[in-house]
Amino acid sequence: MSDLLTLRRPDDWHLHLRDGAAMQAVLPHTAQRFARAVIMPNLKPPVTTTTLAREYRDRIRAAVPQGLRFEPLMTLYLTDNMPTAEIDRAREAGFVVGCKLYPAGATTHSDAGVTDVARIDAVLERMAEVGLVLQVHGEVTHEAVDVFDREQRFIDDVLAPLVARHPTLRVVFEHITTRAAVEFVRGARAGVGATITPQHLLYNRNEIFRGGIRPHYYCLPILKTEDDRHALLEAATSGDPRFFLGTDSAPHARHTKENACGCAGMYSAHAGIELYALAFERAGALARLPAFAADFGADFYGLPRNEDTITLQRRPWTPPASYDFGTDRIVPMFAGESLNWSLVS
Numbered sequence: 001m002s003d004l005l006t007l008r009r010p011d012d013w014h015l016h017l018r019d020g021a022a023m024q025a026v027l028p029h030t031a032q033r034f035a036r037a038v039i040m041p042n043l044k045p046p047v048t049t050t051t052l053a054r055e056y057r058d059r060i061r062a063a064v065p066q067g068l069r070f071e072p073l074m075t076l077y078l079t080d081n082m083p084t085a086e087i088d089r090a091r092e093a094g095f096v097v098g099c100k101l102y103p104a105g106a107t108t109h110s111d112a113g114v115t116d117v118a119r120i121d122a123v124l125e126r127m128a129e130v131g132l133v134l135q136v137h138g139e140v141t142h143e144a145v146d147v148f149d150r151e152q153r154f155i156d157d158v159l160a161p162l163v164a165r166h167p168t169l170r171v172v173f174e175h176i177t178t179r180a181a182v183e184f185v186r187g188a189r190a191g192v193g194a195t196i197t198p199q200h201l202l203y204n205r206n207e208i209f210r211g212g213i214r215p216h217y218y219c220l221p222i223l224k225t226e227d228d229r230h231a232l233l234e235a236a237t238s239g240d241p242r243f244f245l246g247t248d249s250a251p252h253a254r255h256t257k258e259n260a261c262g263c264a265g266m267y268s269a270h271a272g273i274e275l276y277a278l279a280f281e282r283a284g285a286l287a288r289l290p291a292f293a294a295d296f297g298a299d300f301y302g303l304p305r306n307e308d309t310i311t312l313q314r315r316p317w318t319p320p321a322s323y324d325f326g327t328d329r330i331v332p333m334f335a336g337e338s339l340n341w342s343l344v345s
Ligand SMILES: [Zn+2]
Pocket: 014, 016, 040, 248, 250
């Protein structure tokens, strides 16, 4: 087996960058590895207009370290009250690739999310007409539904009807976590894809409780069963172009994770390609990593594939216990544990 792996520079099709000093702290990790990333709009307040997206994009571009090239692909945050004219503005701006649907209350900063997708049907129709992609956080939020069942229920109650109602809308089912989601995407019409995170390929839900409650393994959608993990791994390594890379790297200051009510999200940007290399290698499918990481997402979004490359080397390294995070610290995935692949260039 070769000790070097050179692949087309990948893109991250689902990323949280936050803002200000926190964004400046985490952005270099992503920009060292990825050419582009789809930037999630769940700031406080959320990025609901093209004007806010333009300003946010300018702040991100200004924070890219010298010598690196990185293109943020912006998204708008859908609310019950988004006017269809905003979709036209987003399309005209050129730098907005889609709109993110957060069911109200589903995850970090989602209080302003959509309370009922029927309310945004006109907006979704306009998105389909102008070619914007819908990115979906696919979980129902009713108290009565078990946290482990929320994705599956969303498929039946919301996503399948939505995909049928809008037959030309391109939809990304973000950060899928279940066998049910894999099967839905496999059986769906053309124009439906899914991103898969490194944590859902590497861990099952036991990880949250191994030896005690471990807040750094808490994310939403929450880690699922070993059977679900196998289904995701099989999908990611199958060569099916509907499944592609999206880290969902979600930085939270350490004290907000190590807390009586800890935030949801795992930080993976510091090893955003290395973690996938580990998962694919363990599955005996390293040869399938380049297309998953660098080809299928660009093809889905109708964007050119990157022309330059990155190289990974089989050389163990250990992510630190924490990284700088503005005025705080952030605990990364694999903190203090050995990772077998390193980024060399
Ligand atoms: Zn996310």
